[in-house]
Amino acid sequence: MGLKSKRKIVMACSQCQSRNYTTVKNAVVHPVRLELKKFCPKCSGQTLHKETK
Numbered sequence: 001m002g003l004k005s006k007r008k009i010v011m012a013c014s015q016c017q018s019r020n021y022t023t024v025k026n027a028v029v030h031p032v033r034l035e036l037k038k039f040c041p042k043c044s045g046q047t048l049h050k051e052t053k
């Protein structure tokens with residue numbers, strides 16, 4: 001059912017390390033770590049969020 005390739009990941013703010021977002025990614029399609037600009041409530045602005053475990 002494709003469960004092997006899909007992993008739940010947590011996106012953490014690179015500034016304050018808050019874990020603000022969770023998402024699911026296909027590890028086969030996206031083998032590298034995700035880095036996204038997202039809004040962080042703690043930093044009150046857009047920061048770079050990185051994939052964590």
Ligand SMILES: [Zn+2]
Binds near residue numbers: 016042043047
């Ligand atoms: Zn932050």
